[in-house]
Structures are given as C-alpha cells and as structure tokens.
Amino acid sequence: MAVTTKEYRGRDAIIAQMLRTVNDSQGEGATKTLIMYKSFLSYKQLNEYLSFLVKSGLVDEFSKHIGNSIGTKTTYKITARGLRLLQILQEMENLVGLDSIPYSKKKITK
Secondary structure: OOEEEEEOOOHHHHHHHHHHHHHHOHHHOEOHHHHHHHHOOOHHHHHHHHHHHHHOOOEEEEEEEOOOOOOEEEEEEEOHHHHHHHHHHHHHHHHHOHHHOOOOEEEEEO
C-alpha cells in the first residue's frame, strides 16, 4: 500500500496560477485546455474559476472562427485589473515568503 502526499491550494493560489498562465500566453490568449493543465484543475473546477475571473473583470473571453469550419475557439486574455491583482499576489508571496511555506498536506492511501 503506497502513501501519497497531496498538496492543497487555497483559492488565491489557484487564481494566481490561472492568471500567470493567461498572462504568459501573451497576445495569443490561453485556451481552456492550457489553463486547465498548467493550473492542475479538473474541467469542473476550471469552468467555475474561469466564470469567476470573467465576471470579476480579471480576464476577457474571446471567440474566433477556426479556418473554414463552423467551429469557434475560445481564448482568454488578462485585463489590466487582472495584471494588477497578479502583481499584488506576487508581492504578497515575496513579502511574506509564502512560496517557501508548504501547504497543508494530507496523506492519502492508495
């Protein structure tokens, strides 16, 4: 029986990672898949957080047509407000040293 340690993140850490991912995508914008994988979220969590970020004005949602097909591709770009929040979260991490404090861990038996 193997024991795995899993880190739990707070909402602020998840939002910060999502904003970093969207910001790192630069002019292209980030797709849901990219944000989901880089933020380590389930599809359900991704949709909940993205909805919050869009409603809060932290990211903008854009749809564009793909080639000659009928489908569209949705991408997300960070807003000025989102950039400011990201800067504040990074300043807090640096000031308090949050990146050096491990999150609470729970042992899970598989």
